[in-house]
Amino acid sequence: MSRLNKECLPPGFEYLPACLSFEKSLALYAHLASTLVWQQPDITLFGRTTPIPRLQCFVADKSVSYGYSGTQLENTPWPPVLSAMRTRLMRQFGQDFNALLVNWYRDGQDSMGWHSDDEAELGACPTIFSLSLGATRHFKIRHKQSQEILTLPLPTGSGLLMTGRSQQDYQHALPKQARVTQGRINLTFRTVG
Ligand SMILES: O=C(O)CCC(=O)C(=O)O
Numbered sequence: 001m002s003r004l005n006k007e008c009l010p011p012g013f014e015y016l017p018a019c020l021s022f023e024k025s026l027a028l029y030a031h032l033a034s035t036l037v038w039q040q041p042d043i044t045l046f047g048r049t050t051p052i053p054r055l056q057c058f059v060a061d062k063s064v065s066y067g068y069s070g071t072q073l074e075n076t077p078w079p080p081v082l083s084a085m086r087t088r089l090m091r092q093f094g095q096d097f098n099a100l101l102v103n104w105y106r107d108g109q110d111s112m113g114w115h116s117d118d119e120a121e122l123g124a125c126p127t128i129f130s131l132s133l134g135a136t137r138h139f140k141i142r143h144k145q146s147q148e149i150l151t152l153p154l155p156t157g158s159g160l161l162m163t164g165r166s167q168q169d170y171q172h173a174l175p176k177q178a179r180v181t182q183g184r185i186n187l188t189f190r191t192v193g
């Protein structure tokens with residue numbers, strides 16, 4: 001496993017430090033943790049059905065229909081703070097974001113397994129913007145062919161832009177980190193076709 005230079009991420013991954021200030025990012029964490037309606041749906045992987053090891057909320061336009069690993073996500077309407085953020089990001093990235101998957105990792109025991117965001121509804125080369133709030137967690141990126149793994153710590157307020165072949169050529173994951181006791185919320189803005 002190699003340590004990652006943030007200036008030298010694989011093609012299609014761009015790290016954006018301090019998209020939100022430390023104070024604003026933690027205030028948004030607290031606001032979302034207490035106001036969103038959180039769900040813990042079951043997923044089916046390799047024939048085994050278990051609840052996801054984190055909480056989740058899928059914010060999306062009414063017309064959007066999206067799911068993964070055997071679950072259909074239930075749409076929540078855009079709360080004002082996230083709607084305003086989406087408008088800013090759409091201008092910044094020239095992207096018609098119509099959905100936002102929010103994941104709450106309550107502590108280091110919560111996680112997300114290896115995957116690519118390569119569902120057909122996202123298109124061949126999706127643009128996904130990810131914003132991290134709360135505890136710093138290690139985001140892992142693994143090349144599908146070489147299996148080389150890079151580790152990118154994502155502190156509160158930091159952004160990660162995934163474009164191009166990032167989903168075709170790589171998987172990513174957020175492994176458990178036993179020593180992390182604080183929570184983290186991650187927002188991924190997406191365009192579902
Ligand atoms: O929590 C993260 O940083 C990753 C989230 C993710 O990969 C996803 O929502 O598809």
Ligand SMILES: [Fe+2]
Nearest residue numbers: 115116117172
């Ligand atoms: Fe993902």
